[in-house]
Ligand code: CDP
């Protein structure tokens with residue numbers, strides 16, 4: 001079989017995974033998987049259908065038939081453009097609550113793996129390097145201090161027209177970090193062999209360049 005390169009970028013909320021992954025993918029002409037969007041879409045869909053966030057069986061069913069599409073940076077659910085809506089902080093919180101359920105995670109595996117297509121993939125999330133693409137060409141664990149991340153998320157939310165306050169965000173982020181790291185199934189942690197990149201005092205540009213350099217080195221070793 002042909003080897004399809006994958007770069008995984010895992011890390012806590014607002015560490016810059018999405019921004020960095022998207023730019024790296026664009027630079028290399030690779031596909032991009034925002035795995036968090038799948039958990040967010042499932043949470044949004046559950047809310048709309050009145051499915052309880054603890055009903056593992058129904059949530060797994062929802063996730064296996066998620067009527068979503070990704071096109072040119074837009075996310076569609078049932079043909080409705082929900083690109084901005086899924087980024088709302090309460091959808092992120094709901095996503096992290098349902099993400100502890102093993103059956104739901106299992107229901108999203110095939111969809112995630114199907115993004116691995118030539119010429120390559122950049123995938124961001126929590127378990128891309130540990131569970132979904134354990135044979136990735138280059139694994140990155142992107143992180144930053146809670147303060148830096150809360151500031152980044154604050155700016156993003158305000159720019160999108162959501163209301164936000166720093167105190168609530170720091171609390172949200174800390175709780176979400178704890179929930180993502182402590183869960184039994186696919187907890188947030190650096191994958192074996194992952195390069196740990198702390199971007200607390202780093203520009204997006206430098207983070208992107210660092211990932212590209214690391215990938216170029218590992219791709220040279222594979223070929
Ligand atoms: O952008 P942000 O990091 O805040 O969140 P996200 O990547 O969109 O993910 C939302 C939630 O989904 C996270 O808090 C995780 O609990 C969950 N998630 C996960 O469990 N596994 C993934 N591969 C991606 C997201």
Ligand code: CDP
Nearest residue numbers: 013014015016017018019152199202203204
């Ligand atoms: O996907 P994740 O939740 O990890 O983060 P994101 O949605 O990419 O948000 C990160 C935000 O912080 C974006 O607005 C970036 O412009 C900004 N930022 C960054 O990603 N990386 C840095 N080194 C500095 C700022």
